[in-house]
Amino acid sequence: MSNQDNEFGLNRHLLNQLSDLGSCGLFLPKILMRIRPSFKQLGQIMRQLYFVGTRSMIIILTSGFFIGLVIALQGYNTLKQFGASESLGAVVALSLFRELGPVLTALLFTGRAGTSIAAEIGLMKATEQLDALELMAIDPIERVVLPRFIAAIIAVPLLTAMFNLLAVTGAYLFAVDWVGLDAGLFWGRMISAVDLGPDYLSGFYKSIVFGVVIALVSVFQGYNAEPTGRGVAVATTQTVIVSSILILILDFILTALLI
Amino acid sequence: MRSRHTVELTAGLFMLLGLAALLFLALEATDVGNYSAGKSYKIKARFTNIGDLKSRAPVAMAGVTIGAVKSINLDPVTYEAEVVMNIDAKYGALPTDTAAGIYTKGILGDKYIELEPGGSPDMLQDGDMLFITNSAVILEKLIGKYLFNSEDDKDQE
């Protein structure tokens, strides 16, 4: 009995996940339909940008700096064995701009801001705030979901750029001040190795896609949360799981397309 | 509670910082800003064979890296390889009779271009062509040559 149940349960679970993904996709046009070029909406977006952007800066900048230090440390020790330590700048910048910057920022942002968006919207649902808005003839998707959605999409690429800058700074400090590489050589090798299009901009495009994914998953999970304490907890967890998996899968697909 | 305007101002500041980081990296950490802002100039050279020279390979003079290979194309008429190099402007102009050769770092290392300055008083301009070139030495050809006419050049590697 339990065997059959398990098998069935697994299938149903998979189906649920898939249909969840489907309704998540259908949620996107519902949000986009409600974009109005108005100062009111702009003000609400800016307000949310403060919560998801400005307040994510500390974790992003600190992580970026230390990631930069670590890549430089690891890279230097490997490159040294081949007598290529002057290529450190190139190695650091390429790995950051193409992969680590966009992916790590997206994962950190999911944990810092995606969860809080999902929990906040879920809690507003559980405490009938969304119902109250609807009863005041105020569209909760336009008033609550849309500003958070847009703000998250704006924040991710900008935070990625800040992450990259801090990481390059960390690597530079390590290379120049700690192991004494020539500053001009470090920066010069980096410049000649990094192409604007295939290296820098491809990372930028990735971060935009990741921003859309995180924004959509967080607002969807929050808006469709079961209106209970447990429901909010599930929505938060699901936001992290679904966003992280989608980010890593899309990273592979985008890398294959952009290379 | 923070007032409404402080919140929006900080959000604006966040956007400015993010855009600044984005632009700074695009201009200062990639090839675009440096090669278009007059910090470097281009020269071209033709080779009958470039071996496995790749774009972005270093261009050196007297062992010092002074630039990088920008692009490699095949001339459809002469069937020669045309190599465009970016030379860092801080190393100054090069004489027009500068020679370019393709060499290998170590025995099996990457290919790079070594420039040897001539004595001409005229200097190369942006986009000029080098006329004296040494093509890459292909190891297999060399070995083949050595096997069949071993009496000829004995001191080759």
Add this chain to the structure above:
Amino acid sequence: MTTVSPDTQASHKPFIELRDVVFRHDRLTVLDGLNLKVTQGSVVAILGPSGVGKSTILKLITGQIKPESGSITVNGLRVDQLSGNKLNNYRKTLGVMLQNSALLTDMSVFENVALPVREHTSLPEPVIRRLVLTKLQAVGLRGAVAMLPRELSGGMARRVALARALVLDPALVLYDEPFTGLDPIAAATVSKLIRHVNEALNVTSVVITHDVERMQGLIDCAHIIIGGKIAASGTPADLVHDQSPMIMQFMQGLPDGPVPFHYPAPDLAEDLLA
């Protein structure tokens, strides 16, 4: 249907009319052919034990859910047929106070009350300020204008929610469990406010509650819902003296009766010995 209040007998047409409303949730029949009339200007209570579909009636009146069959008419509008902009326009004439007060947590009391005005009108700031302060004064909370919802007590939050429900001068105010979780003083305050608002603004009020004791002096007419239908209607005094066992159980708060104390289960002895 017994209607008592003398001023409501003048108007013949009911302000709210639910006719033969059937509503099912999954396979469970929540409302089974419910008929309900509310006259203009009266305060009407919808009573009943938890889980009998009192909130369902509220959601039907606000148009949040549609009945399976039957009609819902409010002020001449077929609410069950409204959607989109028409539904929104209808909702602007409603004031709803929800069980959790449902104030927006990231806004001050002032902004919460001002929200419907800002969203639906383009009144200048000084007018909005006067409007909001008048309503807050009416509920006695003008002094709390700068506070955040988390700093308010349960009773204060309800009163702010009431001010917000009234800010656009609605014709109909709906209260979902207005006394739940309040101490006797706060509950009495809210009760007095509901009556006061009804008389001062000449609105129609529908109070959804299971609190029998609060009804005295507040309502004109009560409808008790049991089993998806109206089991009894009348003034609070009538209902207290009703002899039917179901009504007696509800009005006197007896644990066992027609509404059983035990959830359906197999025989205890059998269960224990199994």
